[in-house]
Amino acid sequence: MEYRMSLTLTQAVPQNEIATCELLLDYLEKIGVEYVFGIPGGAIEPLYNALAKSEKRGGIKAITARHETGAVFMADAYARNTGKLGVCCSTTGPGATNMVTGVASSFENNTPLLVITPQASQDKVGKKALQESGDTGVNIPGMFQFFTKYNSYVTHVGQFEHKLVSAIMSAFSMPGGPTHLNIPTDVLKSHIPPKQHPVNINNLLSRPYLKDEKAIQALISELRHSKKTIFVIGAGAKGCSRLITDCINDLGIEFVATPDGKSFINPYHPAYKGVIGFAGHKSASKALQSDAVDSIVLIGSSLGEFNSNAWDQLSLLNNKLIHIDNNEDNLTRSSMAKLQVGGHIPTILEAILENNRTQIKNKEKISTKSVIDKTQLFADICIDNQKKLHFELDDSTKTKDRSSPLKPQFLMAQLTQLFPPNTRYLADNGNNMAWAVHYLNPYDRRFSGRRSSQRDQKDRRAFSAGLLQINTEFCSMGWSVGSAIGTALAHPNDPVLCIVGDGSFLMSGNEITVALQEKLNIIFLVMNDQHLGMVKHGQRLNKSADIANTLPNISYALMASAMGIMSHTIETAVDLLQLDTNKICERKGPTLLDVRIDAEEVPPIATRLKGMK
Known part of the structure; x- marks a missing residue:
C-alpha cells in the first residue's frame, strides 16, 4: 500500500487558540527559518496545511524532496551555509526511517537540525495502525535516540510548546546537532490556548561566550616563548577567517588545514603549506614535522581519522600540540597535547591578537623606529594576487x-x-x-x-x-x-x-x-x-x-x-x-x-x- 496517503482535514478553530502547526511555524519564523524540507503524506498533512497558508503570505516555504534522506541533506546544507536551524519532516513509517542516514550524518557533523516525524493518532496506537511508529510498532523515537541531541514523543498537546522550545534550544547548544520530535496526528491537528507569558525564543538562544582566562593566558605564554609556531585550521574555524588571517599575518606564522578546514582558508596565501589528513599534501606533513616547530596550534577539529592524518603521532598528535576548541568532546581526543584551551574560538583568537599588538606597541615606545616592516606583508599580498600555490x-x-x-x-x-x-x-x-x-x-x-x-x-x-x-x-x-x-x-x-x-x-x-x-x-x-x-x-x-x-x-x-x-x-x-x-x-x-x-x-x-x- 502507498504510504504517502492524502487526507483532507476540516476543523473549526476554537476562539483565541492557535493551531499546533501554525505555532510551530511561528517559532521557526521568529528565528529566521525560510524553508521546511520534506515529503508530504497523510499523517504529516496538518503541517503542510499550515505551510500552505505560510507560503501564501510569503512566509516559510515547503521544499519537496524526492527521498527523505535528500530532504535531510538539504536541511543540513541550509543550516551549514546560513547558521540558521535546518528543518526537515517526513510522514510516518518508511518516510521516517528513510531519514536515518541523513540525521546520523548531521549528528556526526554537529549541524543544528529540527527533525519532525508524525505518529498515528493516540487512539489508534497499539492497534496495528497503518505505519504505526511508536513503542508498539516500529519504534521511530527509539531509533533516533542514538544520534540526536534531543528526542521526544509528544504524547499530549499540553507538552507541545515546551518540547518544541527544548528541541530548538538543544539543536543550537554547543556543539550543535539534530533534534527530533515525534508528534501524533491528533496533536498536529490540535489547537493551543495562548500563553499568559509568551516565550521569547531568540532570547533563549542567546548564550554568553565561554572564556577560560587561565587557559588563554597559558596559551599566550606558550606562543610568546615558542621558537616556531604553526597553525592547523579545522572545521571549527568557521566564522573565524578574518581573525585567523590577522593572527597569521601579525604573528608571521605558517599554517595548514584539515580536509574540512580547507573550506575556510585561502590556498594561495604564501604561508599556507597544504592539507594535513585525507588526500593531503606532503608539504603539510613536512611543515608540521620540522624540528624547528615547537608549537602546533590546532583550531577546531574533531581529530577523527580524516582530519588527523589517520591519528598521525609524528605530525600532529604529540606533545607539541595546543588544541583550541569549543567542543569538549573533541578535546577528549587530544589528551597528549601540552595545552588544551576550551571555549569560544573567536574570543580566544581575539585575545591572541590583542596580546600581540600590545607587545608591539610597547616595543614601539622603546624603539625610535617601528618594529613592523610592512614591506614583506605587501610583497606577500602581491604574490597572493598571482594565485600561485606555495605547497606541493x-x-x-x-x-x-x-x-x-x-x-x-x-x-x-x-x-x-x-x-x-x-x-x-x-x-x-x-x-x-x-x-x-x-x-x-x-x-x-x-x-x-x-x-x-x-x-x-x-x-x-x-x-x-x-x-x-x-x-x-x-x-x-x-x-x-x-x-x-x-x-x-x-x-x-x-x-x-x-x-x-x-x-x-x-x-x-x-x-x-x-x-x-x-x-x-x-x-x-x-x-x-x-x-x-x-x-x-x-x-x-x-x-x-x-x-x-x-x-x-x-x-x-x-x-x-x-x-x-x-x-x-x-x-x-x-x-x-x-x-x-x-x-x-x-x-x-x-x-x-x-x-x-x-x-x-x-x-x-x-x-x-x-x-x-
Missing part, C-alpha cells in the same frame, strides 16, 4: 595534461579558472572528494588581509561560508546532490558546483529535479568512470580481490535531458574549455556535466588505507 601537489604535471579521457587532476585545476570566484563547491564522498581536497583550490580574498569594496564584492565570500564543502566523519555517499540544493537556497546569488561520482549520483541523482523545479543555479558535475572508484583503487592498493566495483556506461547527460535539464557530455579538454560557463552560471535552473575521466588515475587516498590497517 602529488603530481602537478597532470594538472596541465590535456589528454583524453580527462585526468581528474586537470579537471580540478581548470574548474576554478572556468567558474566565477563566487562559485560554491561541494565534493561528494569517494574519489572525487580526494581529487577535490588535493587539487581543487578556489580563490578567496579573506586571507589576503584586505577589505573588499562594494564593487568587488562578487570576488569575496562571507566569512562563515565554506569555499569547498565536504562531508567527513559519517561520509554518506550521495549527500552532495541534496546538499547542493540547500546551499543554493541559502545563497541564491552564487552558482553552486556539485562534484559527484557516478556511483554516488546513481544513489541520489533524482534530487536534481528539485533544482529544476525551484529554478536553482546548480551545476552537477558527474565524474563518470564507470566504477565505484574508491572501492576499486582501495582494493588494488590493498592487494584485495577486484570485485563488485564496476558500473554500467551510462549517459548521465541523456538522463538529465530526459528530465528537462540542460546537459553536456565532456570527453576532451576542448569540450571542457569551450563550455560557456558565463551562460551556465546565469541560467535560472540546473545544468549537468557528464565528464568522462580517466578511470586508471590513482587518487591520493593513502591516508585512508593507513586508517584501515
Whole structure:
C-alpha cells in the first residue's frame, strides 16, 4: 500500500487558540527559518496545511524532496551555509526511517537540525495502525535516540510548546546537532490556548561566550616563548577567517588545514603549506614535522581519522600540540597535547591578537623606529594576487595534461579558472572528494588581509561560508546532490558546483529535479568512470580481490535531458574549455556535466588505507 496517503482535514478553530502547526511555524519564523524540507503524506498533512497558508503570505516555504534522506541533506546544507536551524519532516513509517542516514550524518557533523516525524493518532496506537511508529510498532523515537541531541514523543498537546522550545534550544547548544520530535496526528491537528507569558525564543538562544582566562593566558605564554609556531585550521574555524588571517599575518606564522578546514582558508596565501589528513599534501606533513616547530596550534577539529592524518603521532598528535576548541568532546581526543584551551574560538583568537599588538606597541615606545616592516606583508599580498600555490601537489604535471579521457587532476585545476570566484563547491564522498581536497583550490580574498569594496564584492565570500564543502566523519555517499540544493537556497546569488561520482549520483541523482523545479543555479558535475572508484583503487592498493566495483556506461547527460535539464557530455579538454560557463552560471535552473575521466588515475587516498590497517 502507498504510504504517502492524502487526507483532507476540516476543523473549526476554537476562539483565541492557535493551531499546533501554525505555532510551530511561528517559532521557526521568529528565528529566521525560510524553508521546511520534506515529503508530504497523510499523517504529516496538518503541517503542510499550515505551510500552505505560510507560503501564501510569503512566509516559510515547503521544499519537496524526492527521498527523505535528500530532504535531510538539504536541511543540513541550509543550516551549514546560513547558521540558521535546518528543518526537515517526513510522514510516518518508511518516510521516517528513510531519514536515518541523513540525521546520523548531521549528528556526526554537529549541524543544528529540527527533525519532525508524525505518529498515528493516540487512539489508534497499539492497534496495528497503518505505519504505526511508536513503542508498539516500529519504534521511530527509539531509533533516533542514538544520534540526536534531543528526542521526544509528544504524547499530549499540553507538552507541545515546551518540547518544541527544548528541541530548538538543544539543536543550537554547543556543539550543535539534530533534534527530533515525534508528534501524533491528533496533536498536529490540535489547537493551543495562548500563553499568559509568551516565550521569547531568540532570547533563549542567546548564550554568553565561554572564556577560560587561565587557559588563554597559558596559551599566550606558550606562543610568546615558542621558537616556531604553526597553525592547523579545522572545521571549527568557521566564522573565524578574518581573525585567523590577522593572527597569521601579525604573528608571521605558517599554517595548514584539515580536509574540512580547507573550506575556510585561502590556498594561495604564501604561508599556507597544504592539507594535513585525507588526500593531503606532503608539504603539510613536512611543515608540521620540522624540528624547528615547537608549537602546533590546532583550531577546531574533531581529530577523527580524516582530519588527523589517520591519528598521525609524528605530525600532529604529540606533545607539541595546543588544541583550541569549543567542543569538549573533541578535546577528549587530544589528551597528549601540552595545552588544551576550551571555549569560544573567536574570543580566544581575539585575545591572541590583542596580546600581540600590545607587545608591539610597547616595543614601539622603546624603539625610535617601528618594529613592523610592512614591506614583506605587501610583497606577500602581491604574490597572493598571482594565485600561485606555495605547497606541493602529488603530481602537478597532470594538472596541465590535456589528454583524453580527462585526468581528474586537470579537471580540478581548470574548474576554478572556468567558474566565477563566487562559485560554491561541494565534493561528494569517494574519489572525487580526494581529487577535490588535493587539487581543487578556489580563490578567496579573506586571507589576503584586505577589505573588499562594494564593487568587488562578487570576488569575496562571507566569512562563515565554506569555499569547498565536504562531508567527513559519517561520509554518506550521495549527500552532495541534496546538499547542493540547500546551499543554493541559502545563497541564491552564487552558482553552486556539485562534484559527484557516478556511483554516488546513481544513489541520489533524482534530487536534481528539485533544482529544476525551484529554478536553482546548480551545476552537477558527474565524474563518470564507470566504477565505484574508491572501492576499486582501495582494493588494488590493498592487494584485495577486484570485485563488485564496476558500473554500467551510462549517459548521465541523456538522463538529465530526459528530465528537462540542460546537459553536456565532456570527453576532451576542448569540450571542457569551450563550455560557456558565463551562460551556465546565469541560467535560472540546473545544468549537468557528464565528464568522462580517466578511470586508471590513482587518487591520493593513502591516508585512508593507513586508517584501515
